[in-house]
Amino acid sequence: MFYTIDILGTIAFAISGVLIAINKRMDLFGILIIAFVTAVGGGTLRDLLIGNTPVGWMKDITYTYVILGSSVFAILLRSKINYLRTSLFLFDTIGIGLYTVVGIEKGLNAELHPIICIALGTMTASFGGVIRDILCNEIPVIFRKEIYATACILGGVTYFALREFPIQYNYVFVIAGIVVIVTRLLAVKFKIALPRIYSDKV
Amino acid sequence: MFYTIDILGTIAFAISGVLIAINKRMDLFGILIIAFVTAVGGGTLRDLLIGNTPVGWMKDITYTYVILGSSVFAILLRSKINYLRTSLFLFDTIGIGLYTVVGIEKGLNAELHPIICIALGTMTASFGGVIRDILCNEIPVIFRKEIYATACILGGVTYFALREFPIQYNYVFVIAGIVVIVTRLLAVKFKIALPRIYSDKV
């Protein structure tokens, strides 16, 4: 079940990487690398920071196959992929819900402070996109206008809040993930974004 | 004592990150991330390279609180922060003095060659700014015009030179740090910079 969601998230992340790399006029190799870092970059950074090496995707070849397959699919159908935008957005959103909670639990396993765990969850969900944007020579989009990380942080806070109550573990996991997903869906639907902070004096 | 300096350095680094992120018109999340990487990026890279994981700031939640607090402070007072520029510059300079020596000693603990230790010290002090500039889509400023890393390297050379003499350990630590600080202050005061190397033929 969770593994299925993980794979769906990986597919959505990989395809988003392919589309951006095509826009940047990269060659086939560049496209595959961008697909890869978008899909596994967040988890890789998390694993490096907590010392969980070799990092996750290296130990389970399934991710590599899924990313390669999704990338070929996205390249071949690139002119028709607009029809899939809604599905991809849903996969992506469900993916970040799952990744957030998975990241939090990796932090708990390493006996880290709840705030650090939430940071790890947010990183897992969002830093693949950050690395993708850096490789494409852009200021990362989540630093500018997406209420993406905020959804992850809210989910993380929910996770630790629920643990204070006598709720069965599985529910904590699922509810926190759903908070991430719903926050993001609502934010996109109602075009909610974090305020930008301007200053003429700085 | 050293912990106090460390915290002052963290504050100065975080605030410098906030100011640059505001100039780049980032949103609140982007600003906090830039504050974070500026403050802990150098130490994180050092810890990753020597295999000291989970990395430092994950094991002591104080850094997180200090960075969040400084960032909120800097955001709220962003139009008045010019009055603090001198204090911030001093904190920052004292911070890099300390970070350089701390980085060197982490290298010694890992039984690395003195030159590698000096590289680790310089990295600890300066790579937070490098990662900040990469995330902001700039060529890192220290590669172009600051005599920043040079101060760290001089301090590192001093550290290993002093160890050849029968000087008490604490003095070695402090003198090396002061060499970093004084070099940087003099360089800024007298506008000394490393030569740029031009070539029309390359």
Add this chain to the structure above:
Amino acid sequence: MFYTIDILGTIAFAISGVLIAINKRMDLFGILIIAFVTAVGGGTLRDLLIGNTPVGWMKDITYTYVILGSSVFAILLRSKINYLRTSLFLFDTIGIGLYTVVGIEKGLNAELHPIICIALGTMTASFGGVIRDILCNEIPVIFRKEIYATACILGGVTYFALREFPIQYNYVFVIAGIVVIVTRLLAVKFKIALPRIYSDKV
């Protein structure tokens, strides 16, 4: 023998870093850093991902000396280095042949899947250049027009194909490396590149 090739590759990579950093009008420190990351960046990323820390160049000071020496040489002779372009290209190409196979074997030692090993070999050979380009604020050149990584991948496939046959280990190592080298030489000679994938609709 392999160590000699490794050093020649390191020299070629460091010099290529120096030339690019000079073009970007960096100062002396920036140039040295770019030389360093170009030369050791790929191996460093590989070592981090598989948890082989402290990373390689920190444990053998020779690399540091070679990189510093090559950089000083390249800076002093920057206006005449065009005469060396062919030699440098050959060193570089032989270097990536070696780095690819070395990376593959580090992956095998960590008991990783052959595909992951090939990815590690390709990374070892090519990501120094990627990090160099990111630090110079460019979209990495190998994502756009070089048949560089492809040569590494072909060499990697050869490596694992040959292991199916009763061939002595040393030959597997050498033949795979030569496949990388010859592929790259042919690609450059005949101006072969991976197709870019365009789309007006994305």
